[in-house]
Amino acid sequence: MSLKEIISNCKKATFLIEKKQIGGITMREEMALQLHLACCSLCRVYEQQSIMINDLIHKFQFIKVTQLDDDLKKEMQKQIAASLEKIN
Structure with missing residues (x-):
């Protein structure tokens, strides 16, 4: 198998992993x-990383973003300025 065929197969594999x-x-x-995947350790690693990234993205979509109130912001600014x- 030539390098071109291997690269082509990896491109197809990563496409299928995402799909x-x-x-x-x-x-x-x-x-x-x-x-x-049975033959290509690089694509196995890619698949693991892709799954982990997608899981993290899904988890962070549902995290509520809290905003600091103005008093806390002012206090933090004072502490930073003092430091x-x-x-x-």
Whole structure:
């Protein structure tokens, strides 16, 4: 197998990895992907990282962002200014 064929197969595999996470792949695509992953450690690592990134994105979508109230902001600014004065 030439380097060009290997790279082409890795491109196809990474495409299928992403497609699988988004909406699913056909049985034939799943078989081709599993066959490639059995032989390619780089694509296995890519798949693990891709799954982890997608999981983190989904978790962070539902985190409520809290905003600081004005009094706390002013107090923090005073503390920062006091710390900077000590340094200078």
